[in-house]
């Protein structure tokens with residue numbers, strides 16, 4: 001039977017990694033991959049995580065299942081982290097959390113939940129969005145539409161067009177929003193713009209699904225949650241998918257959370273029961289280790305202090321690189337053209353480089369990025385910055 005199966009092309013980012021690994025140019029730079037890198041080009045294990053793991057090794061007494069929703073203590077911590085410890089939503093007991101295998105796992109739970117319980121709903125995603133959003137909804141059998149987000153001509157957020165497109169959303173449809181650090185563009189909504197989105201959601205009756213994969217990587221842990229908290233407090237129903245891959249550096253441990261906010265406690269319990277069914281059909285129980293690490297950190301004042309400091313260091317390094325990058329392009333006469341890089345948030349930036357310029361950077365300078373011109377800012381360091389800026393100046397001539 002397998003003889004009729006066709007080979008499909010691999011993920012373009014993985015192809016980029018292969019090409020980078022094979023490149024013998026000692027000056028090569030990888031700006032494609034979507035993980036945080038420190039100044040030495042490493043994706044480190046946080047000290048808070050290492051210490052939590054040492055404690056867990058000594059303390060853990062069982063490897064039994066943790067249940068479809070994961071560890072309830074972990075769930076409580078994530079609800080506070082995402083919605084705020086004083087959240088009126090938590091006070092009203094109208095939110096629940098389900099531990100999932102990564103932000104991706106949480107998104108798949110959301111997609112299956114929508115497919116099962118809201119079969120008429122379409123999901124609206126930003127144009128552009130993280131490509132896996134489309135794959136996840138397609139795999140779950142949920143139709144998608146898109147709304148304008150980035151103006152390609154000016155490489156900026158096109159909020160007016162976004163609002164105009166969202167006027168077309170039917171009541172009962174789902175609108176996927178990036179809480180912060182929009183992937184791939186780096187363009188985030190301002191507080192005022194979030195308020196407009198909340199008004200529109202109320203007016204149109206659409207259900208926001210907020211993907212929160214980078215809490216703490218934009219402006220800060222609390223600041224990045226502005227839109228999530230606003231919508232959860234103002235609207236009766238919101239879905240949130242959170243990831244601990246970036247902010248706890250737990251990528252391969254696969255830790256994410258699906259948060260469902262309902263109009264009241266009773267409806268939340270109904271929704272929660274449906275999420276358990278969806279989780280069971282996918283993987284039964286989530287992996288425990290990542291959640292146990294985060295719970296251990298958040299239950300220790302000392303480990304929480306380490307974690308907050310390390311998270312701040314990662315965020316500040318990215319921010320400093322953004323400014324250094326724009327400053328280094330100024331002598332090349334490109335300061336204005338790339339000024340948006342200092343304004344964008346999170347690891348990713350739309351540079352505005354064309355696919356042809358991206359190809360030249362790869363072929364002539366061994367600088368690797370995806371063809372949309374998206375770069376991972378954390379892939380730069382002080383040593384590689386001058387070479388990178390010279391190469392960009394050459395391909396922009």
Ligand code: PMP
Pocket residue numbers: 034101102103104105130178183211213243244245251255256
């Ligand atoms: N959403 C967005 C926008 C992302 O960029 C990512 C990671 N690249 C995820 C979700 C999922 O992250 P993970 O499954 O690794 O937690």
